[in-house]
Amino acid sequence: MKVVIAPDSFKESLSAKQVCECIERGFRKIFPESEYVHLPLADGGEGTVEVLMQGLQGEMQQTLVSDPLGREVTAHWALLDGGKTALIEVAAASGLDLLSSHERNPATTSTFGTGEVIKAALDCGVEKILLGLGGSATNDGGVGIAQALGAKLLDHNGAGLKRGGLALNGLASIDLTAIDPRCKSTEFVVACDVSNPLIGAHGASAVFGPQKGANAELVAELDSALRKFAQLGSLHLGIDHSNSMGFGAAGGTPLGLSLIFDVQIKPGIEMVLDTLEADTLLQGADLVITGEGQMDNQTLQGKTPFGIARRAKRLGIPVIGLAGSLGKEVDDLYPHIDSLFASVRSPQALPQVLDEASANVERVARNIAANLKLGMQLTK
Incomplete structure (x- = not known):
């Protein structure tokens, strides 16, 4: 048998x-x-790097980056296919497990550290990046990633926004002219384990915000902030992703990524099963x-x-x-x-x-x- x-x-x-x-x-x-x-x-969340490393030839990497609150943390990721492909988890730098229960606050947590890991992968000359979205501590729409890779998100006075999901309520414009030019030539596959839209009753803030430390009042504010980000982002993307399936994953991270990369979103488990x-x-x-x-x-x-x-x-x-x-x-x-x-x-x-x-x-x-x-x- x-x-x-x-x-x-x-x-x-x-x-x-x-x-x-x-x-x-x-x-x-x-x-x-x-x-x-x-x-x-694994289905794209925590453990995806470990699972795929067990089944493929690869080399573990570690990079000193920012955790969700901006403190230094060592993030582990992997190079596959002789260094052509990077395998990264949002949770490695921006994960909920990096915070104690009293530190969880999606108003201020950021994906900036994940952007730093992505930059490290680009510095290694990768042609493809696989990113698992599960386990994040954030609700910033992936803005931190975009900021780490050169995007400027500005308020009405032209000043750069602070990090964190709530800061998006002050967003007035998005400047992508300083984006790392390697991003557009890099294949980028997002492994997503949920199908939730960005905003609304089934969106990132309402469904996942409470487990990241948001009360009902903050959930409403974060939802409004992501709505504004989607509307301004549509000026660059040609589409408003407020109701796009899967864009609610990892606190809306696919939205920020889509400003930087030509993103392919795949069910996490299907990506893992195909790869293995x-x-x-x-x-x-x-x-x-x-x-x-x-x-x-x-x-x-x-x-x-x-x-x-x-x-x-x-x-x-x-x-x-x-x-x-x-x-x-x-x-x-x-x-x-x-x-x-x-x-x-x-x-x-x-x-x-x-x-x-x-x-x-x-x-x-x-x-x-x-x-x-x-x-x-x-x-x-």
């Missing part, structure tokens, strides 16, 4: 590779002779096991388990989902994932859940395998 193990990470507890190892250990207790293929995945040649790895598989920290109907919104399950189903391969926990609404998952299992063994405090994650996943994987074996015996 060939089993392809293809999960995302379990946030704050296990990397995708560690989840693969736990599941294999559990299965081997029941099916020791089976073939196990590890395909650790997942369809080839799935050939001849009898079973796919996938998962993430929590699975519910939101998993259908471009998340890793849904992406790999669709590929498997096209090939007629059954799929099992193993998550840390299952949400209240999972019914819509069943046409895509044959069965779902949660690994948390009992009601527990979060620190205990995280501490026991490895043992819990291994135990449930063992029980899934035991059930499969029992089913095989009963059908004889």
Whole structure:
């Protein structure tokens, strides 16, 4: 039996590779002779660099840049294809995990550091940049990136705007004449794990702002600021991206990027699966096991388990989902994932859940395998 193990990470507890190892250990207790293929995945957010580096020839890089509040931080990224392609995550320089809970404030956080990483990649002579958008601490519409690469965003007095999402409410004009000329000749692919528009009830500020520290009043102000940025940006782009799908990712980062690069936006999981040649790895598989920290109907919104399950189903391969926990609404998952299992063994405090994650996943994987074996015996 060939089993392809293809999960995302379990946030704050296990990397995708560690989840693969736990599941294999559990299965081997029941099916020791089976073939196990590890395909650790990510959907464009945190962990994308690590996942793709495991599957491709590449070289890790590190650059000293600005964190979301302007402090120095070392951002890790990667060079692939003999230095022709850069793989970068917004989270590496502008991520929510770089801030303590009391520092989270999308009014002032900026993507400037991500722009500095992009500049470092350009300095290495790359021809293509892959950028994962998940996990940002920002809501600045990617303005920080644009500023780091030479864009001037000016207020009514002609002064440059301060960094941060709220500063965009004072935006009066955009000057792109000093943009780094290498940007237009660089292929730029954005891996996006959400389809939210830039503004409105389903936009960047309303949906993701609260987890980044915004209260209801600030959400409204940030939404207004992004609307203004989109309107002024349309004078350069020829289109108002206020309602463009995917432009709400990473606090609206695709908008700022589109002023600088000829951006291609792709679902993050599809970019990762194509890059890792997942369809080839799935050939001849009898079973796919996938998962993430929590699975519910939101998993259908471009998340890793849904992406790999669709590929498997096209090939007629059954799929099992193993998550840390299952949400209240999972019914819509069943046409895509044959069965779902949660690994948390009992009601527990979060620190205990995280501490026991490895043992819990291994135990449930063992029980899934035991059930499969029992089913095989009963059908004889």
